[in-house]
Amino acid sequence: xxxxxxxxxxLYSVIGNLYSGxxxxxxxxxxxxxxxxxxxxxxxxxxxLSGHSLLQFVKEGIDTENKIIKGxxxxxxxxxxxxxxxxxxxxxxxxxxxxxxxxxxxVLQELPHKEPFALESRVFPPSQPVVRPMPxxxxxxxxxxxxxxxxxxxxxNEIYKYGRYxxxxxxxxxxxxxxxxxxxxxxxxxxDNEYFPEYLPFERSELTAYYPEMxxxxxxxxxAYNYGHRMMAHFGLDQxxxxxxxxxxxxxSKKMLAITTDPALDWSNANNGDTPCLVMVLGxxxxxxxxxxxxxxxxxxxxxxxxxxxxLRKLQKQIADSAGYGLGALTLITHxxxxxxxxxxxxxxxxxxxxxxxxxxxxxxxFSYDPRGNMIIDILPKEGxxxxxxxxxxGGPPIKEWTGKKANELVWKINDWNYILMPDHAMYIxxxxxxxxxxLKHKLPYHQDPAQNTADL
Numbered sequence: 001x002x003x004x005x006x007x008x009x010x011l012y013s014v015i016g017n018l019y020s021g022x023x024x025x026x027x028x029x030x031x032x033x034x035x036x037x038x039x040x041x042x043x044x045x046x047x048x049l050s051g052h053s054l055l056q057f058v059k060e061g062i063d064t065e066n067k068i069i070k071g072x073x074x075x076x077x078x079x080x081x082x083x084x085x086x087x088x089x090x091x092x093x094x095x096x097x098x099x100x101x102x103x104x105x106x107v108l109q110e111l112p113h114k115e116p117f118a119l120e121s122r123v124f125p126p127s128q129p130v131v132r133p134m135p136x137x138x139x140x141x142x143x144x145x146x147x148x149x150x151x152x153x154x155x156x157n158e159i160y161k162y163g164r165y166x167x168x169x170x171x172x173x174x175x176x177x178x179x180x181x182x183x184x185x186x187x188x189x190x191x192d193n194e195y196f197p198e199y200l201p202f203e204r205s206e207l208t209a210y211y212p213e214m215x216x217x218x219x220x221x222x223x224a225y226n227y228g229h230r231m232m233a234h235f236g237l238d239q240x241x242x243x244x245x246x247x248x249x250x251x252x253s254k255k256m257l258a259i260t261t262d263p264a265l266d267w268s269n270a271n272n273g274d275t276p277c278l279v280m281v282l283g284x285x286x287x288x289x290x291x292x293x294x295x296x297x298x299x300x301x302x303x304x305x306x307x308x309x310x311x312l313r314k315l316q317k318q319i320a321d322s323a324g325y326g327l328g329a330l331t332l333i334t335h336x337x338x339x340x341x342x343x344x345x346x347x348x349x350x351x352x353x354x355x356x357x358x359x360x361x362x363x364x365x366x367f368s369y370d371p372r373g374n375m376i377i378d379i380l381p382k383e384g385x386x387x388x389x390x391x392x393x394x395g396g397p398p399i400k401e402w403t404g405k406k407a408n409e410l411v412w413k414i415n416d417w418n419y420i421l422m423p424d425h426a427m428y429i430x431x432x433x434x435x436x437x438x439x440l441k442h443k444l445p446y447h448q449d450p451a452q453n454t455a456d457l
Contacts, residue, residue, distance in 0.1 A: 005101045011108040013037060018352045021053030021073025022112035025127065027073070031091055032083050035118035039111055043096040049096050063122045072352070073127045076123060076127040083122060090117035127345065133177065136162035136230050141337075144185035145331075147195040148309045150358050151186050155301055156347050157355060158182070159339050164418040167365060168340065175341040182301075184309075188329040199354045201303055201346065207310055214311030224274040227311075230260035231281070240315070243283055244322040247290065249321070256283035277310065283319060284328075290320035291328035302343045308332065370422040373399065375414075377432045379439055379446045386410060386436045388429070405440075407433035425435070 002015050013036075018027070031037050040435055042051045049072050056071035062084065067074040075084060096104055141158050163177025164437075189195065197202050212218050217232035232238045239258035246253050258282045266275040282293045294312050299305050314332050320327055334445030339347060361367075373390045380403070388410050390400040400419065404410045410433050420426045434446055439446035 005109060006105055007228055011105070011111075018042075018050040018054060020050050021068060021071055022349055022352055023050060024054050024057050024068065024073055025053065025076045025079065026085050028079055028083060029124060031087055032079075032118075032122040032124070034121065035090075035279050038117065039094060039106060039115040041094045041096055042378060043099065046097050051095070055093055055095060058091070058093050058258045058357065061088065076124075077122045078127055079259040080124070083124070086117065132182070134161050136179075138162075138164070139180040140183070141179050141181065142183040142185075146186075147189040148186055148189050148306055149195055149197050149200055150315065151184050152200075152301075152306045152309070152353050153336070153351065153358050155182060155184050155305060156339060157303055157351055159345075160338055160347050160351065163337075163339060166338070168338075176338045177341075177344075178336055178338040180335060180336045180337070182332075184261075184305075184332045184334070186309060186313065186332075189310075189313050191310070191317045191327075192351065194310060197354070197358075199350050200306055201350075202307065207307065208305050211311055211314055214308070224269075227260055227276065227278050230262070230276060231258040234260075234262065240319065244323070245321065247283065247285065247323045247325070251325075252286040254284070256415055258280070267415070275302065279436065280433075281315070285325060286328060288325060289328035290316065290325040291331070292316040292319070293331040293333065296332065296334040299332075299334045299338070300340065301334070301337050302339055302347060305332070305334070305337075361389070362406050366424070368395065368422045368424050370420060370425040372419060372421045375425070375429050375432075377422070377429070377436050377448050379436050381440065381443070384440065386433060386440060388414065388433065390414075407437040 003009070006012060011308050013034075014030075018024075027040065038053075042054065046052065052356055053071035053073050057068045058076075060069035060071070062075050063069055065074065066077060094107060096107060106323070107402075141162070143151060143154035145154055159177055159182070163179050166176055166178050167174050169178045174344060194207070196207070198273050206434070212228065213220060213226045214228050216228045217230045217238070219233075220226050232240050241257060243256045246256055257280060260276040260278050261280070269275055269319050277296050277298050279297050280293045282295075284291045284293075292312060292315070294308070296308070299308065309330065309332060313327075315329055317327060373393050374395075376389045376391060378387045378389075379385070384405060385403045386405070386407065386409075387403045389398050391398050399426075401437075402413050404413070407430070411430055414420060414429065415426065420429065428449075436446050438444070
């Protein structure tokens, strides 16, 4: 597209996209390898502060931890200090972000020719990201999201931060990061119209080709097993069809189960072959909706988890449709939830570029739906009390009320009995209770956020 705008190829050496602050490393590496490049023109829309980060790198440099000062991203340790200094000294960054195409062409036409700033190319070793596990509960993680893609970002964020290192035979460095018992809940994915953003690590055509592996009994040649075949044909019984029959006959039944594990066969292949990662699926009906839970012994959470989740959601809808039920949440419980070291760099980039955007928050709205309810805070000046009332999440009637003289009293009453699910909701309630206490103490009117008052702290 940019080449078509410029038209004259003699006006530039190379055209590329700078997707994130971390991409500054690729620019430095390429310029050091080709020291004839003396000017870089930034043009187009600024979507992820990538251009800003490049400008700040040249203007401010990096701190003691190699992070770009006042920008995003960090310079890889494999790029030495001299290269950093040479780039900042010899390469001009021309900022045309948001400018019309005519101005871009005009600037390119007027750029003066400069001699290379070095006689020899310099090439640096590939970056090896340092991934250190943070302290955590180690077992029993939980995330949820509206879609498979959004939930996947939350899953890999947890493992990337908190996963413990283990050895594996499946990567170049023989390493992976693992958390135990990851519970991931997908609430609103439409299996007939999947939300499929570009950051997913495979193409939509690959997903389409994958669906039959989960939703049909077809045995794919050359594979050790297929989940659909294991559930629908391997044991001489179509377990999914039996679930469909049971859901019509006894929708309250707790026996809607399909297994994939063949103990004799799979234990014989434990040390020299592949065995199913998906162990079983379980179904339940609540509130006229069909819920599906899948248990995995092990999952590659980068490439396997999103495919599995899409496929299971498709299978869930097939079962629900067979009896006329709506779709409840899909839950995937993974005993060994891991990321292979070969994917560390990929995950780092995806999270940096897309995680905060996918959460959907803005500077003015930062709200997560809490399925346990909404909290209204008020003060009772005559009684000298703070009041907190929990309402049903859909705007229904009040279901619980607390009063106390201090914010901490209510925080403990609410938290100790686990009335709130979402961490951001709990933190919000805590700040509002503190503001209410301040207003009560200083005889000021209190209005729950977002209304402004003199008690803003």
